[in-house]
Amino acid sequence: MARPSKPARRTARNAAAVDLGTLPQHIGYVLRRTQVAIFQHIIRAMASLDVRPGQFSVLTVIGANPGIKQTAISEALGIRRANLVAMVNEIEGRGWVRRAAIAGDRRAQGLRLTGKGRAALTRLKALAAAHERTVTRLISAREKSSLMRLLRRIDEAST
Amino acid sequence: MARPSKPARRTARNAAAVDLGTLPQHIGYVLRRTQVAIFQHIIRAMASLDVRPGQFSVLTVIGANPGIKQTAISEALGIRRANLVAMVNEIEGRGWVRRAAIAGDRRAQGLRLTGKGRAALTRLKALAAAHERTVTRLISAREKSSLMRLLRRIDEAST
Numbered sequence: 001m002a003r004p005s006k007p008a009r010r011t012a013r014n015a016a017a018v019d020l021g022t023l024p025q026h027i028g029y030v031l032r033r034t035q036v037a038i039f040q041h042i043i044r045a046m047a048s049l050d051v052r053p054g055q056f057s058v059l060t061v062i063g064a065n066p067g068i069k070q071t072a073i074s075e076a077l078g079i080r081r082a083n084l085v086a087m088v089n090e091i092e093g094r095g096w097v098r099r100a101a102i103a104g105d106r107r108a109q110g111l112r113l114t115g116k117g118r119a120a121l122t123r124l125k126a127l128a129a130a131h132e133r134t135v136t137r138l139i140s141a142r143e144k145s146s147l148m149r150l151l152r153r154i155d156e157a158s159t
Numbered sequence: 160m161a162r163p164s165k166p167a168r169r170t171a172r173n174a175a176a177v178d179l180g181t182l183p184q185h186i187g188y189v190l191r192r193t194q195v196a197i198f199q200h201i202i203r204a205m206a207s208l209d210v211r212p213g214q215f216s217v218l219t220v221i222g223a224n225p226g227i228k229q230t231a232i233s234e235a236l237g238i239r240r241a242n243l244v245a246m247v248n249e250i251e252g253r254g255w256v257r258r259a260a261i262a263g264d265r266r267a268q269g270l271r272l273t274g275k276g277r278a279a280l281t282r283l284k285a286l287a288a289a290h291e292r293t294v295t296r297l298i299s300a301r302e303k304s305s306l307m308r309l310l311r312r313i314d315e316a317s318t
Contacts, residue, residue: 017231018220018224018227018231018232018234018235019220019223019224020219020220020223020235021219021220021222021223022219022284022287023216023219023220025291026287026291027197027291027294027295027303027306027307028194028197028198028201028212028290028291028294029216030307030310030311031190031193031194031197031310032194032198032212033237033314034190034310034311034313034314034317035187035190035191035194036237037313037314037317037318038186038187038190038313038314038317039187039191040317040318041317041318042187053187053191057182057188060179060180060181060182061177061178061179061180061182063180064178064179064180065177065178068177072176072177073177075177076177076179078192078195125181128181128185131187132185132186132187134316134317135186135187135313135316135317136186136313136316137316138312138313138315138316139309139312139313139316143309143312144186146305146309147186147306147309147310147313148186148189150298150302150305150306150309151189151190151193151306152189152193153297153298153302154193154196154197154294154295154297154298154306155192155193155196155197156297157293157294157295157296157297157298158193158196158197158199158200158293158294159196159199159200
């Protein structure tokens with residue numbers, strides 16, 4: 001491997017010298033750093049399709065719930081209404097979802113994946129599975145279950 | 160407790176009916192939901208001082224490293240340079256930090272907490288400790304250590 005460039009070495013030295021105080025004992029701090037790292041990893045993993053983690057979640061939910069309304073997606077995923085509208089417009093512009101009238105509800109429109117959207121989701125799920133194997137490679141299946149269980153307890157205690 | 164309002168009940172019903180597909184098996188999804196919940200909790204916990212989690216991290220690092228440069232904070236906390244500048248200006252405007260020349264470096268300025276900043280940080284640390292006790296109340300001390308260790312492994316595998 002090439003010798004790190006001068007700025008890279010300086011970065012490593014500065015980062016090592018900084019005292020983080022009590023931050024590394026805070027679960028919120030450690031969670032946030034890990035969440036940013038894992039998101040950067042999945043963004044790289046899905047870069048070939050130019051899809052971000054939130055878009056992947058939205059496509060997955062539309063795929064699993066054909067005809068779903070935007071309000072239901074927004075509530076289920078905890079995405080703000082305005083942000084979701086922008087995301088849906090974006091994936092609709094790619095021809096991956098289409099809007100259709102909902103029987104018995106004249107105001108609302110439901111969302112469905114198109115054939116192109118289903119094909120994209122299949123590819124994205126394969127990329128997500130490969131990403132998952134990589135980011136969990138240093139822990140066992142048992143440790144992953146334990147991690148998920150503990151995270152759900154923190155989530156429950158925070159709300 | 161009062162009966163939930165109509166929109167609240169509708170929200171609960173919609174959320175329950177939505178199939179999240181494979182998302183709950185993805186560590187990135189569970190991590191993100193938990194991180195958002197814990198951040199919302201600490202934002203409420205620190206609302207009396209109008210401080211957000213990122214500002215608390217910056218104040219903690221300045222407190223632990225008097226005279227630190229902005230570049231070093233940005234690298235140590237993984238905060239983008241432009242975002243950090245805005246945050247530092249904001250806490251400087253409150254009179255919590257001051258800039259001082261660094262010996263032997265004519266271009267750079269170091270940051271230090273003022274007396275007011277130290278007092279604020281002391282109060283924030285007490286709020287953070289109370290927040291920590293609340294959000295970890297459903298897990299044991301041993302489970303918390305295990306959680307931190309597993310998160311670090313995920314972080315390591317993601318970078």
